[in-house]
Amino acid sequence: MSLKQNIIMPETIISATSKFSASELSFEDFKKIVINDYRIAFESRQASLIGRREVLTGKAKFGIFGDGKEVAQLAMAKAFRAGDWRAGYYRDQTFMFATGISNLKEFFAQLYANPDIEKDPASAGRQMNCHFATRFVNADGTWANQAESMNCASDISTTAGHMPRLLGLAYASKLYRENKELEYLKQFSVNGNEVAFGTIGNGSTSEGLFFETFNAAGVLQVPMAISIWDDAYAISVPAKLQTTKEDISEILKGFQRENGTNGYEIFKVRGWDYVALCETYERAIDVCRREHVPVLIHVTEMTQPQGHSTSGSHERYKSKERLAWENEHDCLVQMRKWMLESAIATEEEMDEMEATAKKHVREIQREAWNDFAGEISEEIGQVSALIEQVAAQGQNSAKLKDVISELKATIDPGRKDAISAGRKTLRITVKEKLSSRQDLVNWLNEERVKNDERFSSKLFTETATSPLNVPVVRANYDDDAKLLDGREILNACFDANFDRDKSIVAFGEDVGAIGDVNQGFAGLQNKYSDLRISDTGIREATIIGQGMGLAMRGIKPIAEIQYLDYLIYATTVLSDDLASLSYRTRGGQKAPVIVRTRGHRLEGIWHSGSPLGLILNAMRGLHICVPRDMTQAAGMYNTLLRGDEPALVIECLNGYRLKERLPSNIGEFTVPLGKAEILREGTDMTVVSYGSTLRIVMEAAEELEKMGINIEVIDPQTLYPFDTEGICGESLKKTNKLLVVDEDMPGGGSAYILQKILETQNGYYSLDSQPKTLPAREHRPPYGTDGDYFSKPSMDDVIEVVYNMMNEANPTKYPDLY
Numbered sequence: 001m002s003l004k005q006n007i008i009m010p011e012t013i014i015s016a017t018s019k020f021s022a023s024e025l026s027f028e029d030f031k032k033i034v035i036n037d038y039r040i041a042f043e044s045r046q047a048s049l050i051g052r053r054e055v056l057t058g059k060a061k062f063g064i065f066g067d068g069k070e071v072a073q074l075a076m077a078k079a080f081r082a083g084d085w086r087a088g089y090y091r092d093q094t095f096m097f098a099t100g101i102s103n104l105k106e107f108f109a110q111l112y113a114n115p116d117i118e119k120d121p122a123s124a125g126r127q128m129n130c131h132f133a134t135r136f137v138n139a140d141g142t143w144a145n146q147a148e149s150m151n152c153a154s155d156i157s158t159t160a161g162h163m164p165r166l167l168g169l170a171y172a173s174k175l176y177r178e179n180k181e182l183e184y185l186k187q188f189s190v191n192g193n194e195v196a197f198g199t200i201g202n203g204s205t206s207e208g209l210f211f212e213t214f215n216a217a218g219v220l221q222v223p224m225a226i227s228i229w230d231d232a233y234a235i236s237v238p239a240k241l242q243t244t245k246e247d248i249s250e251i252l253k254g255f256q257r258e259n260g261t262n263g264y265e266i267f268k269v270r271g272w273d274y275v276a277l278c279e280t281y282e283r284a285i286d287v288c289r290r291e292h293v294p295v296l297i298h299v300t301e302m303t304q305p306q307g308h309s310t311s312g313s314h315e316r317y318k319s320k321e322r323l324a325w326e327n328e329h330d331c332l333v334q335m336r337k338w339m340l341e342s343a344i345a346t347e348e349e350m351d352e353m354e355a356t357a358k359k360h361v362r363e364i365q366r367e368a369w370n371d372f373a374g375e376i377s378e379e380i381g382q383v384s385a386l387i388e389q390v391a392a393q394g395q396n397s398a399k400l401k402d403v404i405s406e407l408k409a410t411i412d413p414g415r416k417d418a419i420s421a422g423r424k425t426l427r428i429t430v431k432e433k434l435s436s437r438q439d440l441v442n443w444l445n446e447e448r449v450k451n452d453e454r455f456s457s458k459l460f461t462e463t464a465t466s467p468l469n470v471p472v473v474r475a476n477y478d479d480d481a482k483l484l485d486g487r488e489i490l491n492a493c494f495d496a497n498f499d500r501d502k503s504i505v506a507f508g509e510d511v512g513a514i515g516d517v518n519q520g521f522a523g524l525q526n527k528y529s530d531l532r533i534s535d536t537g538i539r540e541a542t543i544i545g546q547g548m549g550l551a552m553r554g555i556k557p558i559a560e561i562q563y564l565d566y567l568i569y570a571t572t573v574l575s576d577d578l579a580s581l582s583y584r585t586r587g588g589q590k591a592p593v594i595v596r597t598r599g600h601r602l603e604g605i606w607h608s609g610s611p612l613g614l615i616l617n618a619m620r621g622l623h624i625c626v627p628r629d630m631t632q633a634a635g636m637y638n639t640l641l642r643g644d645e646p647a648l649v650i651e652c653l654n655g656y657r658l659k660e661r662l663p664s665n666i667g668e669f670t671v672p673l674g675k676a677e678i679l680r681e682g683t684d685m686t687v688v689s690y691g692s693t694l695r696i697v698m699e700a701a702e703e704l705e706k707m708g709i710n711i712e713v714i715d716p717q718t719l720y721p722f723d724t725e726g727i728c729g730e731s732l733k734k735t736n737k738l739l740v741v742d743e744d745m746p747g748g749g750s751a752y753i754l755q756k757i758l759e760t761q762n763g764y765y766s767l768d769s770q771p772k773t774l775p776a777r778e779h780r781p782p783y784g785t786d787g788d789y790f791s792k793p794s795m796d797d798v799i800e801v802v803y804n805m806m807n808e809a810n811p812t813k814y815p816d817l818y
């Protein structure tokens with residue numbers, strides 16, 4: 001029997017890395033492919049070894065690597081096609097090298113935190129090493145062609161945090177396959193044939209996000225392929241303390257699809273068995289792609305040759321026996337052994353290849369370091385020369401010489417050192433008027449602009465199609481405009497938008513069949529199909545993830561969270577993933593999800609929340625819209641659906657049955673983001689409020705008028721961006737008094753507004769009395785009308801706070817109330 005017959009040659013080896021068809025593949029060709037695979041894995045291992053050393057010698061700050069996981073990733077790469085997606089975690093460098101999505105040079109650039117997009121396209125130095133991403137937003141803001149490229153959603157460090165988004169990436173393929181109206185979006189999909197590959201560590205499967213995603217994908221039957229890299233540990237905590245029965249695929253067996261049921265195809269394979277891995281991936285991905293069935297590939301017996309990360313050593317917590325077992329079952333050791341036994345290469349050939357690979361990786365690492373350090377060294381040179389000139393011209397040359405020598409003595413200096421030396425020089429010479437000092441100031445100013453771009457840019461993608469650039473269209477009203485319930489106004493708005501743009505979808509709990517709990521979507525599923533308006537399980541985190549994945553793939557999702565109080569269940573996805581996406585890729589990726597929810601006062605502890613402080617602090621990177629009524633909400637949806645940045649819209653829970661006039665251009669008019677509106681002009685005090693408290697403030701204004709107090713009421717409409725024209729600050733110039741009313745906790749949303757008005761808008765300089773906030777009490781609102789009255793700001797409260805501020809300023813005119 002020939003060797004060729006002895007060796008099973010998986011189809012995937014043939015199709016992924018060569019043009020050959022199975023029948024044409026000779027043993028020589030096969031050998032070449034395997035040897036090339038081994039070289040990729042070996043180079044990847046070298047990158048891990050060198051990477052760790054670079055951290056331990058101080059050139060890089062932290063390192064986490066894919067050693068011990070290489071061979072499975074070769075197999076996964078073979079099954080990966082153009083148009084496919086990966087959402088994974090920090091162990092996947094070998095997959096990235098094998099597919100060509102990334103390379104060694106970029107790997108090292110990111111390790112050093114090189115802020116140049118060209119050098120680290122994944123994150124421009126913003127993310128820790130092995131956090132991968134492809135850039136699918138072009139420099140001009142347009143979408144790259146995703147159907148033709150291999151795609152990688154930007155990784156995050158939170159374990160399992162990427163899973164909800166993986167669901168959405170897979171769900172997009174389902175919509176592209178089943179909804180023929182989407183065929184015009186050719187740059188995103190070819191008939192939904194794409195698979196979304198996910199990777200996750202064994203320990204991270206303990207997270208709720210993993211289980212939530214897993215179940216949702218089984219329900220939705222989406223082409224999602226989850227690989228679990230199982231090395232039996234999660235840092236120091238062994239499988240025994242992580243997973244029931246210490247075996248994740250064993251306990252997930254109930255998800256296996258059976259005749260006539262939905263569910264998964266589940267595979268289990270050892271992480272050092274190259275042939276079995278290639279076969280498994282070929283079979284698993286084939287069924288996933290063709291049938292749109294989610295698959296689980298549990299890859300066991302993986303190792304960590306260097307331990308978890310550079311933060312510690314695994315000798316501390318692994319037994320000698322375990323360490324010895326890991327040495328023996330190292331996937332490279334096993335693959336090498338198999339190659340020798342199968343006569344794919346001789347020992348000498350392997351040795352030679354390894355020596356060349358080692359040298360190659362070393363060279364690339366040096367180049368990456370020189371790229372990074374070279375630029376900084378130039379800046380050090382520039383600042384040193386400038387400081388030298390200041391020293392030569394002024395009175396402080398001795399001190400400045402120390403600054404320069406300290407700078408020059410710094411080992412592996414960063415930009416921080418250059419800038420800090422310049423700033424120190426300015427402090428030392430604060431009393432000197434020197435032209436050279438001005439040169440230094442100019443240089444620092446120029447560098448500040450560059451460093452702002454490097455380190456602080458692109459919280460939003462800021463493309464030409466940003467919602468901030470959507471033209472303002474005023475709402476028009478016919479003379480006989482209908483007076484409708486607020487929910488009907490929204491319904492008309494959604495109807496018009498779904499009709500206009502076939503890529504819009506909406507989903508959430510009770511959104512489909514009944515058209516949401518307040519009937520904003522009533523009747524629209526029947527009209528537009530359940531591919532566009534659909535129900536989901538009770539799974540807030542993956543509702544947002546579903547939205548994220550869709551939005552990344554060119555579909556425009558409205559992802560609904562039933563009540564604002566339940567947004568907290570989705571906070572990890574909103575905060576860690578969605579809000580940081582543009583920033584962490586420096587504008588290379590976007591996910592314009594519109595999160596729709598309803599909140600503020602209604603009834604009880606979990607249906608009356610208004611946690612704007614939490615939202616504003618956790619979700620910078622989303623626009624935060626707080627419409628006072630449904631018409632304003634409709635205008636905001638019209639804006640957001642024409643833009644391409646993520647946003648949260650919080651409708652007023654108690655506003656759906658209040659009557660509003662229907663604009664004749666309900667699907668067209670837009671409410672611009674960041675545009676505050678003066679609802680009532682006044683001269684005595686500026687009162688800023690938003691959402692449900694605005695109506696109370698307006699009612700209080702009537703009463704106050706009768707008491708001779710004339711308040712100006714301003715609705716910022718969006719809290720992020722906040723009043724970009726400074727209308728609040730301008731108003732203070734007239735009234736000199738400021739009150740902010742909301743129903744968040746003290747120091748929450750109202751404190752944010754104070755900071756914006758007093759500091760950003762310089763409102764402080766216009767005040768003649770202490771600015772005040774009138775928020776809710778520090779506990780959540782109890783159930784019932786009295787619970788609301790005694791814990792949230794009431795009309796009485798607003799009147800009294802305003803009156804007392806007037807009383808303090810002029811007690812004669814406004815005597816004590818009581």
Ligand SMILES: Cc1ncc(C[n+]2csc(CCOP(=O)(O)OP(=O)(O)O)c2C)c(N)n1
Pocket residue numbers: 091157158159200201202203204205229231233234235308
């Ligand atoms: C939400 C969250 N909790 C904790 C951590 C800290 N942490 C980083 S990696 C890790 C272990 C992950 O183990 P596993 O999923 O098995 O992956 P492995 O590193 O073993 O490949 C932990 C606890 C984190 N990054 N995110």
Ligand SMILES: [Mg+2]
Pocket residue numbers: 201202203229230231232233234235
């Ligand atoms: Mg693990």
